[in-house]
Amino acid sequence: MKLFYWSKILYLVSFLAPTFAGVFAGGLSPQVPHRLIHQFPVMTWLQSVYVRSNGDILTSTASPDASVYYVSGVVTGEPVVSLLHRFEGLNVTTAMVEYEPDVYIVIAGQQSTIGRGINGTFGMWQLDFRPTVQTNPGSPNITELVHFTEGGLCSGFDRLPHAPHILLVSDTTIGGVWRVDLRSRQLDLAIEDIHMRPLPWALTQAGITNLHIRNGYIYFTNSYEATVYRLAITEDGYAAHDGDSEVVKKVRSLFVDNFDFGPRGGDTIWAASHANNQLLAITSDGEDTVVLGTPNEMTLAGPVATMFGRLDNDTDTLYVVTDGGLLTAVNGTTVEGGKIVAVDTRPFFKSLLSDASELEDL
Numbered sequence: 001m002k003l004f005y006w007s008k009i010l011y012l013v014s015f016l017a018p019t020f021a022g023v024f025a026g027g028l029s030p031q032v033p034h035r036l037i038h039q040f041p042v043m044t045w046l047q048s049v050y051v052r053s054n055g056d057i058l059t060s061t062a063s064p065d066a067s068v069y070y071v072s073g074v075v076t077g078e079p080v081v082s083l084l085h086r087f088e089g090l091n092v093t094t095a096m097v098e099y100e101p102d103v104y105i106v107i108a109g110q111q112s113t114i115g116r117g118i119n120g121t122f123g124m125w126q127l128d129f130r131p132t133v134q135t136n137p138g139s140p141n142i143t144e145l146v147h148f149t150e151g152g153l154c155s156g157f158d159r160l161p162h163a164p165h166i167l168l169v170s171d172t173t174i175g176g177v178w179r180v181d182l183r184s185r186q187l188d189l190a191i192e193d194i195h196m197r198p199l200p201w202a203l204t205q206a207g208i209t210n211l212h213i214r215n216g217y218i219y220f221t222n223s224y225e226a227t228v229y230r231l232a233i234t235e236d237g238y239a240a241h242d243g244d245s246e247v248v249k250k251v252r253s254l255f256v257d258n259f260d261f262g263p264r265g266g267d268t269i270w271a272a273s274h275a276n277n278q279l280l281a282i283t284s285d286g287e288d289t290v291v292l293g294t295p296n297e298m299t300l301a302g303p304v305a306t307m308f309g310r311l312d313n314d315t316d317t318l319y320v321v322t323d324g325g326l327l328t329a330v331n332g333t334t335v336e337g338g339k340i341v342a343v344d345t346r347p348f349f350k351s352l353l354s355d356a357s358e359l360e361d362l
């Protein structure tokens with residue numbers, strides 16, 4: 001099966017990697033409290049996670065098909081999972097947002113093998129549940145809002161704070177950012193930067209992956225470089241004058257996938273290392289810490305994306321979705337179903353505080 005081709009190569013790389021000093025951040029077995037919310041069948045690769053303001057979670061898949069699932073009852077401990085939509089004829093979904101109450105925007109397209117998008121097949125779809133919002137899960141009215149005819153694998157997006165109908169969309173194949181106006185349904189390749197480009201040695205043509213707009217910058221990952229960059233943008237979503245990207249942090253990992261800031265909008269970056277089976281926290285002073293998982297454990301087998309809870313009682317909870325080890329099987333052999341894991345981030349900040357007080361004691 002083609003899928004495991006990558007898996008083998010990445011596993012070989014990860015096997016060799018510890019011989020190069022400092023590649024792995026995780027020698028110890030870091031553990032913060034965490035609990036399983038739901039696990040899908042084997043071969044399910046969860047690609048994105050979106051937490052609604054009511055605590056429910058949406059997650060979407062890159063294998064075995066392009067589906068969006070709805071998870072209610074996340075905080076009650078009795079989650080109920082239902083299929084919201086399966087895109088017929090497509091086989092990967094990448095990013096998701098609730099655009100208006102009960103209206104979701106999802107990027108979906110086709111890939112030849114996982115992570116290798118087929119050029120010209122990606123689109124931004126609207127799933128509008130308003131007509132049937134009373135029924136659970138309801139049947140959405142589905143419209144393709146824009147099609148990336150000239151694009152490759154579109155992997156992430158964020159909304160402009162001052163014009164939330166405008167989205168910046170990362171195109172990992174091209175190595176650039178599309179600016180999409182959902183009102184006019186116009187798009188243009190607004191930002192290109194050398195660090196967004198795919199690396200020549202990478203296993204797939206993949207550069208910029210995830211992006212977040214924050215304080216006048218886009219923060220983005222170049223996954224194979226394991227680096228978070230930022231680039232200054234204008235209020236209307238173009239690169240600011242003479243703006244080259246700058247390194248926020250290069251982490252000791254083989255790969256870095258999607259991330260979130262938080263908790264409660266804070267500056268710490270919570271990144272899914274994917275191939276390393278670890279969750280990383282990068283604080284604003286540039287320190288990176290493995291918060292959960294080690295390369296040879298199933299705790300977070302192939303973490304792909306993260307998002308913080310939004311209810312009063314789960315704002316410290318980071319929801320992490322996994323591919324179950326489909327990218328890099330744990331120890332080269334073990335896979336499981338992709339899962340949603342709730343991670344309690346409070347001990348991490350407590351440990352930072354105790355470090356600080358130790359310093360004061362000296």
Ligand SMILES: *[C@@H]1O[C@H](CO)[C@@H](O)[C@H](O)[C@H]1NC(C)=O
Pocket residue numbers: 089090091110111112113114
């Ligand atoms: C995804 O669908 C396309 C178009 O049908 C097909 O060529 C491709 O092999 C599929 N990819 C996977 C991983 O099944």
Ligand SMILES: *[C@@H]1O[C@H](CO)[C@@H](O)[C@H](O)[C@H]1NC(C)=O
Pocket residue numbers: 131141142143
């Ligand atoms: C579905 O969406 C389309 C496009 O936005 C709209 O024209 C149509 O009226 C909607 N149908 C329903 C049942 O709401």
Ligand SMILES: *[C@@H]1O[C@H](CO)[C@@H](O)[C@H](O)[C@H]1NC(C)=O
Pocket residue numbers: 119151152173174
């Ligand atoms: C897809 O598009 C990218 C960027 O334009 C290009 O480099 C690549 O060769 C294309 N892939 C295929 C299979 O045509």
Ligand SMILES: *[C@@H]1O[C@H](CO)[C@@H](O)[C@H](O)[C@H]1NC(C)=O
Pocket residue numbers: 296297298330331334
């Ligand atoms: C991977 O191998 C290590 C070392 O042999 C072992 O301790 C660990 O339990 C293995 N992990 C899994 C998921 O089998």
Ligand SMILES: *[C@@H]1O[C@H](CO)[C@@H](O)[C@H](O)[C@H]1NC(C)=O
Pocket residue numbers: 055075076311312313314
């Ligand atoms: C958290 O808040 C939600 C919504 O207000 C509530 O349904 C849930 O029971 C709360 N959970 C706990 C553990 O207090």
